[in-house]
Amino acid sequence: MKESIAEPGILVNLRSIPGLDQIEPGDAQWVLGAGVTVAQIEDHAGLRRAFPGLHEAAAEVASRQIRNVATLGGNLAQHSRCWYYRHRDIYCLKKGGDTCHAREGENKFHSIFSGNPCISPMVSSLAVILTALDATVVVQREGETVTLTMTDLYQRAWDNPTLHHSLDRSDLILRVEVPTRWSRSAYLQVAEKAAFDWATVSCAAAVRVADGRIQEGRVVLGSVAPVPYQVAAANRLLQGQTWSDALGGSVAERLLRDATPFAHNGHKVPIARALIQRALRHVS
């Protein structure tokens, strides 16, 4: 709003809707209201025990001042941080124009995967860990309540350059349900600054371990694609395996196979590779 990218005539304060700011533990799943602040997630001791990766991701979100007001729903539905999109005097593809300036321009922070000509990446760190945790999102849509997977929540942005997520204008995120079946989870990011900086690449991993073997695993990347990026085939590589660096390497290779970096963001590939290894090593 301050850069006049959005000029709404009416603002509705979602924070005044009762009941959206609750964190409810459960045996099969935890339920987090869309109005829960990122600071609430960061500070919640039980949540931290259940989902360490979610705590780690929340603690990396912006700064304490932002986390105190930023909500889970807002974090998931946030818009692109692309510096062309955010510039008040640049009319780009994402704003409805016909050019993605980043493709031939300053694309150091942009996507290495995209299903459309806009290469501004999805940067929500909570989305990355919640995707790894196989969370579902309950959305109020035209009077109905629908449940979306995290993949559903972003899928439409994969091939539509003007979108940031799959939500329609009247959709409202009500809550996020996080299954407890994971044994361990982790979130890591690399940013140029030690804190309060957007991730160059972020990576979340979650595994279910039984009998010393990984029964099920998820690895998800952020800041590399218009959606939280995962590859089912890469996740499958983990199934039934015990941890080794070689396993991590092959997951990374599979996950990054289709990367198409631009002139200034080729470094995201080795950074992603390192983070995939480290996150998996950590949870395994």
Added chain:
Amino acid sequence: MRDHAGLTGAKEVCDRGTCGACTVLLDGEPVYACMMLAIQAQGREITTVEGLARNGNLTALQEAFVDKDASMCGYCTPGFVMSLTALLRRNPHPTPADIHHACAGNLCRCGTQPRIVQAALQASGVEVLSRTEVISYAHLA
């Protein structure tokens, strides 16, 4: 806050929630004043830097800021003071890492950060000794 209440301690530096100079406490928790509409604060308690010292007595943190020279131009100082006031209430014995985490959202251009960490530690009761030395040139081999 600044224009109507005359409370100019909180500064406008970036106006985009990136620098922390406008940090105030909303019901005791630090927030960026520049990222909050007045209507969102309805019915809630706002503490600005002007509200910390009582009857001219600086808080322990403010005293420590002066002692350790944790301000230079002073423009970022109120914001840091507010972030750390909230931290010390939440966690009276912070580690340097806790202090870094609490102040990640505050920028300083003059370079007071090392002394801000020292001030916060001192305010938490940890004695911080400066290792800085003055050596006479004559004694320099």
Added chain:
Amino acid sequence: MPTWPEKRSVLGRRVRRADGPLKVTGAAKYTSDVQPAGCLYGMILRSKWPAARVTGIDLSEAVRSPGIKAAILVRDGERRVRYYGEELAAVAGTTKQACLDALRKITVRAQPLPFVVKEADGIQPDAPRVWDEAPNLSKPQVTERGQVDQAFAEAEVVVEGTYSTQVEIHHCLESHGNAAAWDGDELTVWSSTQGVFSVREGLAGNLGVDQSKVRVISEFMGGGFGSKFGPGVEGAIVARLAKQANAPVKLMLSRFEESLAVGNRPSSIQKVRLGATRAGKLVAYELDSYGTAGVGSGAATEGGGGGAEFPAPYIYTIPNTRVQHRGVALNAGAARAFRAPGHPQASFGIESILDELAVKLGLDPVELRLLNDPSEIRQREYRLGRDRFGWREKYRLPGSSPGPVKVGVGCAGATWGGGGGGTRAQAQINPDGSVEIRCGTQDLGTGTRTVMAMVAAEVFGLPPEAIRARLGDTAYPPSGGSGGSTTAASVSPAVYDACEKALAELQQQTGLEDVRGENWKPACRRLGLEPLVVSGQWQKGLSSSGVGGVQFAEVEVDTETGLVRVRKITCVQDCGLIVSRLTCESQVNGGIIMGIGYALYEDRVMDAGTGVVLNPNLETYKLPGIADIPEIDIVLVDMPERGVIGIGEPVTIPTASAIANAVANALGVRISSLPITPDKVLAALGQVKELTA
């Protein structure tokens, strides 16, 4: 010639900053906090084109916009604009929103012109010209000493490399801005400035009024770093708006505007060649450098100007040197003085190639410097710093640290002039014993108030808290701009002189021999009703110029992610007479931290396609945060016999060079362009695939 007292009881001590309590309570009033009754807001309309011919600007709708009390053109008639963000028009209104709305109602007729915003594009012969009269790339300024070609031919070792530094933005936390109020034909301006007198001079000239009718006040200011000496275009605008509106107007720039139009440090692209004997003695040096000062390159000469030069071969004395500097004009905001103008660039080029030479010769980088550095002071500082830093234990052959997180060390030296002069001060001793010191200098956050109080306290035998130091007002005795690390060296002698004279006067008037310390109050009471007011001025002998300083850096580099983290900086800095130890140490921290920003994070990013600054904010123009700051170990070298010398600038010069050398030492490959970001580190390590498309 006067001298400082041999025995000093206040000077050199750690004394609390005089205005510290005001700063920690929010009571300190900066220009942005000033709100004269009925004050309006001012706001500027800026060019959306990086280059254009502006044929007409229509203010009529803006004038009629609700709440608008004044609207002006910055310049009448047809004009060229040469960068995105150049000032076109301005309004004053009752609220910021009223101004924002009004700016949107101004229509600008303009014919966009081709533009160029990248150095590499700007030097091309067919690049669009920023100034019509000459090509963007200036004619080289060449200085040559000795027999360069012959020396290179005979040199036993030659190394060469290209080193580049980025455009850095000052980003003072208080933006540039002023509040202006007219009373008849007299103008009062509150200004966020490094020079109240230079702002007065600039404004009076610009407005065509007598200097005597302009008063400039800057009681507190939120940082300058070289960018705030004059009133700027925005200063003239606010005075004109206030005149037209017949009401006070305050105009503070936004962070966005700060990124475009109020100065920066020029870039440099330095091709360096260095010849030496096998023992490491430097014999030949050649530099071919260019850089941009934006539209400032060529502004004075309407094309082909410089603005990006720097001293070379900097602190080293080499018998045969050829130095060539060129400036390239670009459609970008003009450079301004920036903390140690030219020196960090100069240091980065020479200290980088010097370490390359050390690698080639298999020499320890400190030894190489001891062999070539002509300064005895820095020689001693290197030896002390080496031990204190633990250089011998930490230094390993380049790249030999085990990975994946490799550790490395580096060092670099600096020089700076500084020096004092041209300042007057006034001491007022009141009958109740209270003391006021007045000087028309300003406190940038360096601690000038504290310095003034400490000097007076030393002379009068009083505690510094007993002295009220007043500054930042052209109503006080004149002093120069606070730049070039000259403030302490200018102000301290003037205050000393005034206080010494006041002390003598007090003795004479009261007939008392000893009026200091506990005799002070009874003596002052004898003044009766009339305070004693005595003027003094800067005196030779109490200050001098020329400092060195060396720094050591220890870094760790994650070779898998490209992240660099500075672990430690050790700084050994000669200081002359240390006046205020606490604020002096703070300045050293500040210089080093600014150097860390220059080394690792800061970079103004221009977009070749649109001509705009892509990171006009503190989100993507990255200043170091508190977690990015390493352990900083400071040794101040006290040389009281030299008098007061400023140190604000030398301490920022060698930091980035030392860090870059430490990174090269860790990795065994050099990242030769600042800032050293993960993408560059990974590319240097061969981890980024070359694009085939």
